[in-house]
Amino acid sequence: MTAPDLTPGALTVLERRYLKKDRYGKVVETPDEMFRRVAANVALAEKFYGRGADAARYEEEFYRLMASLLFLPNSPTLMNAGRRLQQLAACFVLPVEDSIESIFEAVKNTAIIHQSGGGTGFSFSRLRPSNDVVGSTGGAASGPVSCMRVFNAATEAIKQGGARRGANMGILRVDHPDIISFITVKEDPAEFLNFNLSAAITDGFMDALEKGADYPLVNPRTGLAVGFKNAAEVFGRIAECAWKNGEPGVIFIDRINRANPTPRIGAIEATNPCGEQPLLNYEPCNLGSVNLSRMLKRDDRSYALDYEKLGYTVRLSVRFLDNVIDMSRYPSKEIDLMAKGNRKIGLGVMGFADMLTRLRVPYGSVESFRVAEEVMGFIRETAWDESRALAKERGEFPNFKGSVFDSPGAALVRNATVTTVAPTGTLSIIAGCSSGIEPFYSLSYVRQVLNGVRIPEVNPLVEEVAREEGFYTPGLLDYIAGGGDLKKRDDVPQAIKAVFPVAFDISADIYQILGIPIH
Secondary structure, three states, rough: OOOOOOHHHHHHHHHHOOOOEOOOOOEEEOOOHHHHHHHHHHHHHHHHOOOOOHHHHHHHHHHHHHHOOOOEEHHHHHHOOOOOOOOOEEEEEOOOOHHHHHHHHHHHHHHHHHHOOOOEEOOOOOOOOOEEEOOOOOOOOOHHHHHHHHHHHHHHOOEEOOOOOEEEEEEOOOOOOOHHHHHHHHHOOOOOEEEEEEEOEEEEEEHHHHHHHHEEEEEOOOOOOEEEEEEEHHHHHHHHHHHOOOOOOOEEEEHHHHHOOOOOOOOOOOOOOOOEEOOOOEEEEEEEEEEEEEEEEEEOEEEEOOOOHHHHHHHHHHHHHHHHHHHOOOOOOOHHHHHHHOOEEEEEEEEHHHHHHOOOOOOOOHHHHHHHHHHHHHHHHHHHHHHHHHHHHHHOOOOOOOOOOOOOOOOOOOOOOEEEEOOOOOHHHHHHOOOOOOOOOOOOOEEHHHHHOEEEEEEEHHHHHHHHHHOOOOOOHHHHHHHOOOHOOOOOHHHHHHHOOOOOOOOOHHHHHHHOOOO
16 A cells, blocks of 8 residues: 555645655655655564564554554654654653753753754753852852753754754743742743743642632742742732733643652653653653544444544554654663653544544534543553553563552553643644644634745535535635635535534633533
């Protein structure tokens, strides 16, 4: 087989970011050859476990999995597998300790990771606050926000794999004395263009917020309280800044650590750049996504979920991602140790909105929540079952002892985590589907890709559904492309209008959607 027809947007992204180029910048690889390259490389891991005879079979299965756009691994795997860099992980968390040596070691590792196509997350909560004493010089500390500018500048100087800008997550605990300057720093739109920011919210802060009380600010250098803030006022500043410019987000750090699968190894302080993957210091994670828009079967009149196909896809994807851990070349010994010690993988989804439209289920309806719970529950259970099967074949992850899975009579698992729902920005372009679990942003838009290339697009499901339901006319797509509203067309059945909501049509009030009274 060969890869299916790819959209113009997919071909543009692949040519500019993923396909091999010669020293003159000319593309020397087809999309089909890219999938072959990645499949052959990832299948080599079978030989590490005495299954060398199976490598060719899995190479073919991995190729079909990707070439059919049933599943795609994260961008660094597509870019680097079988090539010189061979760095296949998507995201990393690096420690930033309160010393000049640690700060610039992290900057160095950040540059190496970004060059290979990865993203980085940091907690800056260990850094002493601004104007605190610097023991070695007797001067005043510049504080976390100032330190972050060094990371931002380093990221600006590095293009990931020569193709994409680096991405960072910066996190500061809400009880750090510099929390207000952190919360408000992006009120200046020129600040931290290469960073997402999140405040690490503690249980103590939430208790104070509920009571309308003050909470202590703690100097991380001494561990002593140096002042107090009113929790409601701080939370109000977070909400105001998030409303103005989308940041900071919030990370419920104590809640995350209650779900930490390997607490013996350390506490989680930060996440990857988009926030979906909490990681320990020096820990990477490799991600991949199942294309739900291709997990359907159709009879004469309607679509239904094809659970047999979905189960096969999930199991093969888990094996693929576990292989990636062994095939990746990591930027440091510490990262390599953590990657292979916990063997975290993150299998997620894309094409969720497309799937709902084909099922004729309105996004944001009670029924859509039921479908989401059913589908992701199936993916989660199947992924864990495959991780248990891999543990029997290859052994449990090395840090299993003392993990949350380590209890008398419990089954061994190969991976400390198995699922993560990532945004799939460029992967969904390649797959020609809606991104992640997001609704359609619009039915017509202009997609801007690297170096300012602009591609006008109309959601292809408009034509597909119109033809299936018998209301297609030659002028329909021109109407949508011109910014027309499908809901204002008299020739479109009401039931079909309901299955094409866009982001601005969907209520953010989940209680209202589900009919849950608020007391």
